[in-house]
Structure formats: structure tokens, C-alpha cells
Amino acid sequence: MKIKNGLGFRMVNAKSIVYEFKKDLMGKTGRQTSTLFLSQIAALFLGVFTGIINTRVLGPEGYGILAFFFTITSFTVLFFRFGFFSASGLLIAQAKDERKERELAGASVIVAFLIGISYSFFILFLSFFVDDIFNTNVGWILRYSSFLLIALPFGMLVPQVGRGMNKIERLSLFSVIPTAVYLLGALMLLKIIQIEPFHFILLSIFSTIVSVLVVMHSFHPLFNNIRENLKEIWKKNKEYGFHLYLGQIVDQSTYQLDRIFITYFVNTTLHHIFC
Numbered sequence: 001m002k003i004k005n006g007l008g009f010r011m012v013n014a015k016s017i018v019y020e021f022k023k024d025l026m027g028k029t030g031r032q033t034s035t036l037f038l039s040q041i042a043a044l045f046l047g048v049f050t051g052i053i054n055t056r057v058l059g060p061e062g063y064g065i066l067a068f069f070f071t072i073t074s075f076t077v078l079f080f081r082f083g084f085f086s087a088s089g090l091l092i093a094q095a096k097d098e099r100k101e102r103e104l105a106g107a108s109v110i111v112a113f114l115i116g117i118s119y120s121f122f123i124l125f126l127s128f129f130v131d132d133i134f135n136t137n138v139g140w141i142l143r144y145s146s147f148l149l150i151a152l153p154f155g156m157l158v159p160q161v162g163r164g165m166n167k168i169e170r171l172s173l174f175s176v177i178p179t180a181v182y183l184l185g186a187l188m189l190l191k192i193i194q195i196e197p198f199h200f201i202l203l204s205i206f207s208t209i210v211s212v213l214v215v216m217h218s219f220h221p222l223f224n225n226i227r228e229n230l231k232e233i234w235k236k237n238k239e240y241g242f243h244l245y246l247g248q249i250v251d252q253s254t255y256q257l258d259r260i261f262i263t264y265f266v267n268t269t270l271h272h273i274f275c
Helices: 014-026 028-081 084-094 098-126 130-134 139-145 153-163 168-192 197-218 227-253 257-265 268-275
Strands: none
Touching: 028 098, 028 139, 028 197, 028 227, 084 098, 084 227, 098 139, 098 153, 098 227, 130 139, 130 268, 139 197, 153 168, 153 197, 168 197, 257 268
């Protein structure tokens, strides 16, 4: 029952509050929020175990190499978005029917693949200089894994497509699958081979590839009207995506620079301690 007090505010009884909260929680938005939240908690929980395995198996020096590899890749890949993924996500959200959403998702996959190829060549080029610059021994790892790193930009595309299609439940899988696959794979590798940082790096990339394939397949992208949809993405990127990209670069340009500088001025072992 609602009562109006002397100050003009309307008071709502407890039953009404509980009912509205339950209604919101059981609705689509509530389910999506709960699923995404629980998936992130699960990913954090699994991440604790993967961290324990990484540090205890590899030791300070090995884990330092592992951490520096992912510092380099996670930092450099930020510059390879070019705004296309944000533009694609916005177009998908604005699409008037499901078929158009799926066609835009298919065109976005092609864009991400082309960006992935360019990123792969960049990593291959960088691998010939990184050891001299940072006095490390990760150049050969970057070189041999450069082809697989084509999948890395897809990690920035999947959330945009998921949000654009409003398929948060499927998107929440993207938080759990990589860590779960990595954890299971690490436990299997421990029983059959002597682990080196390179093995865990390949396993992590493989986990990302599996996650991208599973989640993107669940979006059912269509590869129809490719030229038309690519033109739309290009136009939206010029209007919106690239400007957002420039802002993100300015905002995130210092991302993980502290860890890069630690390796540059000291070594990867201290990088491990910092991580």
C-alpha cells in the first residue's frame, strides 16, 4: 500500500518492493545479468587454479617469460582494432531483423580475420627484434606462435557481436571456456611431458581459439551480401568506430606499460614477481 508523507514522497510497502525485484530478476535482463555475473565469478575462480599451476610448474623465470609474452600480445593487439569491431557491434544492435544481424556478424568475421592476418605479420616482424630490445628469449616463441595469433583480435570482436545481438547468455560462455579449456589442458600436459613456457603459451592460444569458434558459431553468422555489409561497416567505422578507437588508444595507451618497462629495465624474472 502506498502512503504519501508530509514531504510529498510516496512510500511503497515491502511486499511491492520484493515483487518488483523478483519480477526484474526473473525477467530476461535479470537472467542475462545473473548469467554474466556468475560466469565472471567462475572464470575468476578457475583463474586462481591456473595461476597456481603456472607459477608452481614454471617457476619465476619460466613464468616471467609466459607473463611477458602475454603482456606484449595483449598490449599490441589493442592497436589493431581500428574501430571496426565497435562499428560492427553498433550496426548489429541497430539491425531491424535477425537475418541482418547474422549477415553483419558474418562480415565482421571477415574483417576480424583480415585484421588477424595483419596482426600475425606484425608479431612475426616484432619477433626478430624483441630479444635485442628487452634482453629476453621470447622472440622464437612469438615467431612460432605468430600464425595462431590471428585469432587474438577475435577476442575483441566476440563481445561486440554478443552485445549487439543481445545474446548475453552465450557471451558469458566466452568468460569461462578459455580458462576451463586451459585448466584441463594443463592438467593433461603435466602427466605426459616436461612443461616449458612455450607449451602453456600454445595451450592458452588454443583455448582462445576454441572459445572463439564455439561462441561465434552460436551466433550463427551468415556470409551473404558480403560486399554490401562490408561497405556498411566501413561507413560506420568512419562515422563512429575510428573516432572511438582513437579515444580508446589515448585512454589505454599506458595499459601494461609498467610491466613492459620492468622487463626493459630489469628482466622477465622481476616481471614475474610484479605479476
